[in-house]
Amino acid sequence: MTQDELKAAVADAAIKEIEPWLDKGTVLGIGTGSTANLFIDRLKLLRDSFKGAVASSQASAERLKALGIDVLELNSVGTLPFYIDGADEVNADLQMIKGGGAALTREKIVAACAQRFICIADDSKYVARLGEFPLPIEVIPMARSYVGRELVKLGAEPVYRQGVLTDNGNQIIDCYDFNIKDPLELEARLNAIAGVVTNGLFAARGADVLLLGKGDGVERTALR
Numbered sequence: 001m002t003q004d005e006l007k008a009a010v011a012d013a014a015i016k017e018i019e020p021w022l023d024k025g026t027v028l029g030i031g032t033g034s035t036a037n038l039f040i041d042r043l044k045l046l047r048d049s050f051k052g053a054v055a056s057s058q059a060s061a062e063r064l065k066a067l068g069i070d071v072l073e074l075n076s077v078g079t080l081p082f083y084i085d086g087a088d089e090v091n092a093d094l095q096m097i098k099g100g101g102a103a104l105t106r107e108k109i110v111a112a113c114a115q116r117f118i119c120i121a122d123d124s125k126y127v128a129r130l131g132e133f134p135l136p137i138e139v140i141p142m143a144r145s146y147v148g149r150e151l152v153k154l155g156a157e158p159v160y161r162q163g164v165l166t167d168n169g170n171q172i173i174d175c176y177d178f179n180i181k182d183p184l185e186l187e188a189r190l191n192a193i194a195g196v197v198t199n200g201l202f203a204a205r206g207a208d209v210l211l212l213g214k215g216d217g218v219e220r221t222a223l224r
């Protein structure tokens with residue numbers, strides 16, 4: 001199977017995972033990226049079975065709206081039953097690196113409001129140790145150089161993602177060569193640097209369920 005077919009398979013599996021729980025009041029949390037897009041496309045068939053969605057990016061919001069799905073403000077809803085999103089890397093503890101699409105801050109916020117985070121990914125994203133994918137960090141623009149110097153002190157090679165502004169008007173630094181021994185500790189440490197808005201480690205709030213697309217089918221792992 002191609003990577004796109006594996007992504008399509010996990011999008012189908014995520015629909016099966018949530019469908020029994022939908023009702024007219026359900027608001028879903030929706031992620032960003034090519035895998036999340038395939039999930040959004042499949043939601044069209046269910047659009048009369050739930051109330052609407054909170055999106056983690058302008059791009060996902062536009063895609064949802066184009067399919068006739070109501071997009072709600074996070075501030076107008078309470079806890080979300082599900083957050084469905086892809087990942088750039090995921091490990092056996094269902095900790096992730098996210099933010100390849102620069103949506104990490106909103107992804108982290110919407111995920112924080114969800115009872116269950118369902119990660120959908122093809123098996124190229126599954127890693128024994130996080131960190132081969134460059135770790136994205138969203139920074140306040142005036143702090144970019146300072147944050148870069150602090151990242152060098154932590155052993156990373158920071159690279160400014162030129163020409164990219166997040167939906168929040170901030171910039172992204174991608175960190176190469178991070179030795180991520182303890183994702184939880186590093187996530188907290190990076191967040192403590194002045195000027196860092198969010199980092200792409202999803203360790204404190206990892207996924208609850210992983211639907212991993214493999215050549216022989218979709219493997220489901222549930223931690224909670």
Ligand SMILES: O=C(CO)[C@H](O)[C@H](O)COP(=O)(O)O
Nearest residue numbers: 033034035086099100101103
């Ligand atoms: O974190 C993300 C966007 O900020 C995406 O979930 C991540 O980049 C995976 O994307 P894709 O499904 O296209 O591989």
